[in-house]
Amino acid sequence: MARLYESRKRILVTGGAGFLGSHLIDKLMGQGHEVICADNLFTGSKRNIEHLHGNPRFEFLRHDVCNPLKVEVDEIYNLACPASPVHYQYNPVLTTKTSVMGALNMLGLAKRLRCRIFQASTSEVYGDPEVHPQREDYWGHVNPIGTRACYDEGKRCAETLFFDYHRQHGVDIKVARIFNTYGPRMHPRDGRVVSNFITQALAGEDLTIYGDGSQTRSFCYCDDLVDGFLKLMDSPPELTGPVNLGNPGEFTMIELAGEVLRLTGSRSKVKHLPLPADDPKQRQPDITLARKALGWEPKVPLADGLARTIDHFRSFDD
Template structure:
């Protein structure tokens, strides 16, 4: 599990360890933290290796989950060249391992491959509208290039691949300073600080609770070899950023007020998945409503000492 100490990766590790798998977690701890996997370190079927996927590693495995890459704009823009290398060279390295070991390998791709979409909602057949030279391109185009590599290794070398395109995910173990909109709003609300909205707040997102996402990813890995994706995994419920902010304030009982800042470059105005393929091939769809998921996430943020976390980059 690359990126296994991250927000989503650590939840995948939990599931695999609980199922009795021998799990090797790789992470360089750039935007993740060891506390996410601390409870697993004493398990006989769990091993942690501090490693950067930009560099090759030789392991004997039968399944690879490739989640390594900073996912928030401030973090992936902090060192854009490294972000691109993580996506591209990381994909080459895990695909090479999968080829050598004859292992299944699943790529954590992203809804960002659709860019600022001209088609709404977004099916997997939509090829996207991405600015290849914009400030977000290191992540968007890095993930698109990784998908290309996965399919070329599949076509040329018969590597057994899977690709999931993940839409906005939230839940416990989000880093308070990961720069994602949910964690930003919750952190600000719990401190009764102004909640910062970039742009008008009318831009939309679809928020998927982490437990739902993990279930979809596990089903994709365990699914038939005839369905390799890409497949959208996300919640088709669509909310504006302003609605999200208001809901966080309401649930948390915060005294925060909403403040507006200029929009950021290339920020997509709409983001909503079509999940027909996931329903058909994986019998999957999300079950946790946004209000319930936010309540669980806010409870988690209340349970941690936010002052003990540091922002991974100066951008947050």
């Protein structure tokens, strides 16, 4: 049910044509808000938002957050940044600039407008963790000069900027640390394990597992994650975050591969390749804070979410 007109907000979503950004915009539009989607389409796709064109409450701006943006809005969700290793390592300098300059530009806008701003941070700030599961008070174990550092350290610096703007200028901030998320609208060649496995299984190719497959990840379905975004954004000002948002269910890569093969009915085999540099051996969120402060936890089981994602990939016409 849409909100009443009196509670309608004008909301900016950077990276809104991306996988998560487009799902967030769908939710916001469903609540009756006006949404400005800003995206340079480096990894985002017009396909993800084409169903919204023609809606008088939706506006698309082709814009790079490395440059200032002058708009009048009530809230900002800053999601702009390549999020998969294939994409963020393609141009690592640009990745760091997007995280850092993007944060500076959006925080400057929020300061001028005196509006609340949300930062999509990442579990990658924990690096290859020495603490398991990861809590928000863990400072991480990150290689600052590795091939993943453009993303890991870029996001860590963005968090620093958000909290300094909050302390120095009183900007109303919300910071979420996103753990592995999957669902429809993932790009089939983004290099993430879920999209890799599904694409390979549907094509009858070997499923590539890096290392021995014992490394673990936790997988959160996109709808659950976006619900966490909205709950955090609507929480009291004193809850700035960071707040872990992810599914605490932990699966090895071998287990994930088996589930994808079962759901697709594929006869593909599993092929092992060397483990990439600085690849985390385990990743699992402690979501105690999200449960207590937001009343949030994921609801979609992995098998159900994978089935929906596989259906999307089957219909994907590249």
